[in-house]
Amino acid sequence: MPHESSTVPSVLVVDDEEDVAEAYAMKLRTDYDTELAFGGEAALEKADAKTDAVLLDRRMPDIHGDEVLEELRD
Numbered sequence: 001m002p003h004e005s006s007t008v009p010s011v012l013v014v015d016d017e018e019d020v021a022e023a024y025a026m027k028l029r030t031d032y033d034t035e036l037a038f039g040g041e042a043a044l045e046k047a048d049a050k051t052d053a054v055l056l057d058r059r060m061p062d063i064h065g066d067e068v069l070e071e072l073r074d
Contacts, residue, residue, distance in 0.1 A: 008032060010034070010035065011032045011051075012035050012053070012055070013028065013054075013055045014038075014043040014054060014057055014068065015038065016040075016061060018036075032052075039061075039062045044063075044068060
């Protein structure tokens with residue numbers, strides 16, 4: 001369950017393999033507001049100004065992680 005406080009950093013976990021993304025998120029949830037995205041398109045839709053960090057898989061079938069990172073940086 002995400003933290004209620006806005007002072008808790010938020011992490012977007014991005015992986016096209018749902019089990020992998022959920023495993024990372026489970027570890028991070030105790031300390032961070034954590035959101036999941038199952039692919040590059042979903043990551044670009046979910047990332048916003050409130051996202052403090054992104055844990056990003058580089059090899060995804062829809063959009064390569066490097067392209068997602070470039071879009072997020074812009």
